[in-house]
Amino acid sequence: MKKAYINAHIPFSNANAFIVEKGRFTHVGSKQSILKQTIDEIIDLNNYTVLPGFHDSHLHVLGIGKSMNMEDLSLDDTIDKLIKRMQSSDKNPLIGRGFHEGQFQENRSLTKIDLNKISTKKPIVFYRVCGHMVVANDKAIELAKASRTLPKGENNYDFETGIFKEEAIAWIMQVSGKITKARIQEEVLLAQEALLANGVTAVGSDDFAMYDVDFEMILEAIQELDIDGKLKLRILEQANIPKLENLKRFIDKKYVNRTFNRYRMGPLKLLADGSLGARSAFMREPYADANTKGIRVFPKETLAALITTADQAGMDSAVHGIGDAIIDDLLDVYESLDPATRSDKRHSIIHAQLADKAQIARMLALNVGAQTQPIFLNSDIPVLEPALGDRRFETYLFNTMYQSGIKTTISTDAPVEAINPFDNLYVATTRKSIKHKNLEPFLPEEAFDLKDALDAYTHVPAYFSYQEHELGKIQKGFLADFIVVKNFKKDRLLEAKVLTTYIEGEQVYQS
Numbered sequence: 001m002k003k004a005y006i007n008a009h010i011p012f013s014n015a016n017a018f019i020v021e022k023g024r025f026t027h028v029g030s031k032q033s034i035l036k037q038t039i040d041e042i043i044d045l046n047n048y049t050v051l052p053g054f055h056d057s058h059l060h061v062l063g064i065g066k067s068m069n070m071e072d073l074s075l076d077d078t079i080d081k082l083i084k085r086m087q088s089s090d091k092n093p094l095i096g097r098g099f100h101e102g103q104f105q106e107n108r109s110l111t112k113i114d115l116n117k118i119s120t121k122k123p124i125v126f127y128r129v130c131g132h133m134v135v136a137n138d139k140a141i142e143l144a145k146a147s148r149t150l151p152k153g154e155n156n157y158d159f160e161t162g163i164f165k166e167e168a169i170a171w172i173m174q175v176s177g178k179i180t181k182a183r184i185q186e187e188v189l190l191a192q193e194a195l196l197a198n199g200v201t202a203v204g205s206d207d208f209a210m211y212d213v214d215f216e217m218i219l220e221a222i223q224e225l226d227i228d229g230k231l232k233l234r235i236l237e238q239a240n241i242p243k244l245e246n247l248k249r250f251i252d253k254k255y256v257n258r259t260f261n262r263y264r265m266g267p268l269k270l271l272a273d274g275s276l277g278a279r280s281a282f283m284r285e286p287y288a289d290a291n292t293k294g295i296r297v298f299p300k301e302t303l304a305a306l307i308t309t310a311d312q313a314g315m316d317s318a319v320h321g322i323g324d325a326i327i328d329d330l331l332d333v334y335e336s337l338d339p340a341t342r343s344d345k346r347h348s349i350i351h352a353q354l355a356d357k358a359q360i361a362r363m364l365a366l367n368v369g370a371q372t373q374p375i376f377l378n379s380d381i382p383v384l385e386p387a388l389g390d391r392r393f394e395t396y397l398f399n400t401m402y403q404s405g406i407k408t409t410i411s412t413d414a415p416v417e418a419i420n421p422f423d424n425l426y427v428a429t430t431r432k433s434i435k436h437k438n439l440e441p442f443l444p445e446e447a448f449d450l451k452d453a454l455d456a457y458t459h460v461p462a463y464f465s466y467q468e469h470e471l472g473k474i475q476k477g478f479l480a481d482f483i484v485v486k487n488f489k490k491d492r493l494l495e496a497k498v499l500t501t502y503i504e505g506e507q508v509y510q511s
């Protein structure tokens with residue numbers, strides 16, 4: 001089957017038509033040249049825009065699916081309104097996500113007392129927007145206590161306030177029900193639907209730490225979807241395996257770089273520090289507004305042992321690093337790797353928000369990529385000055401990274417931020433917040449050109465899945481993953497809308 005698509009507007013290209021055959025672009029050029037070929041079917045795109053499918057290089061597929069089953073807590077401006085609205089939710093257990101103390105006129109976080117007002121009869125757990133903290137009601141605590149274990153890390157929980165952080169979250173989340181392969185698959189498919197509707201055809205995804213189960217259960221659940229042909233989306237697993245013994249098991253089982261069909265095993269993913277919003281990103285100097293330098297999740301030697309083990313087994317790494325001190329740690333670790341094994345790897349730092357210019361030079365010299373999220377500025381612009389003072393002027397230097405030659409991708413970290421690629425492109429190319437419209441753009445000289453931003457959102461990510469020769473471009477020989485978009489204009493990106501999404505020539509979404 002040879003399908004010709006004509007009258008396409010392909011930005012930054014002279015072509016306006018292409019042919020798809022057996023899942024790949026076989027001709028890309030002018031309408032006249034395309035129509036000279038023998039063709040089975042012609043599709044007129046009426047001058048709508050065609051882009052390569054978006055490739056969101058770092059997000060959490062399972063997290064997106066999981067959050068779609070939760071109540072959205074970001075909608076109320078007072079705690080009272082939130083309580084009233086949640087009293088009418090019929091969900092049991094009632095799991096919510098996305099609250100932020102700044103959203104409430106009361107200007108405080110939620111505690112157990114608020115949640116007990118919603119209900120004392122059913123378990124309730126609410127995630128803060130960062131996903132690193134939850135609040136639970138008495139019923140949830142009572143049910144979780146029945147498991148007879150205690151949460152991990154004594155500083156991570158407080159039964160009095162009902163607040164649980166980091167690794168203690170998995171303990172309280174037992175109340176949300178048993179984790180099964182079927183449930184994982186249901187959540188992956190929910191997320192897939194949302195991603196395809198947003199024109200995202202490939203992702204780098206961190207899923208293994210989403211639930212307190214062995215990584216095998218999650219891996220096999222997604223692999224089964226892939227075998228059954230239900231997985232349309234391309235997923236590069238960013239294998240979140242923070243324990244050395246488990247990483248060795250992953251290696252022994254020969255999972256390193258394994259490719260099933262659309263599901264591939266990618267880098268070792270580690271979470272090395274916290275976030276700027278929570279003042280837990282690990283900094284050289286204390287925050288301007290908090291008496292802390294943030295947190296280092298692993299001692300440096302542990303970080304080195306994990307990354308070195310991966311590197312020697314032929315596995316890349318992609319490590320969450322936000323603060324400048326954790327980026328120092330990471331760069332030291334990369335520098336310490338055997339150049340013989342390091343040189344053919346594609347290691348990267350996810351976020352790299354507070355990398356300064358000297359660190360960017362080191363990243364380039366060590367061939368360490370950057371997986372950035374311009375959309376974070378949407379929430380972070382108001383936070384920068386209070387948290388960082390003058391240090392803020394050397395942060396979020398994403399265009400500098402891209403222009404310097406560092407492999408720099410644009411991604412969302414969904415569900416931390418929404419999936420919508422056009423919002424992200426808008427912030428990447430304007431450095432403005434969508435939520436806080438009145439604020440000045442932050443370091444506008446760091447705005448990407450649209451052409452570069454699209455490259456960082458389509459073709460550069462394919463480098464991290466070793467597919468740069470076949471993925472992320474509308475070009476002869478490349479995989480026919482593309483989207484048709486309405487209202488795609490450089491200065492009106494927020495109005496753009498995906499009409500159809502194709503993967504290997506198969507239509508997988510229609511608006």
Ligand SMILES: [Zn+2]
Pocket residue numbers: 058059060206413
């Ligand atoms: Zn993430």
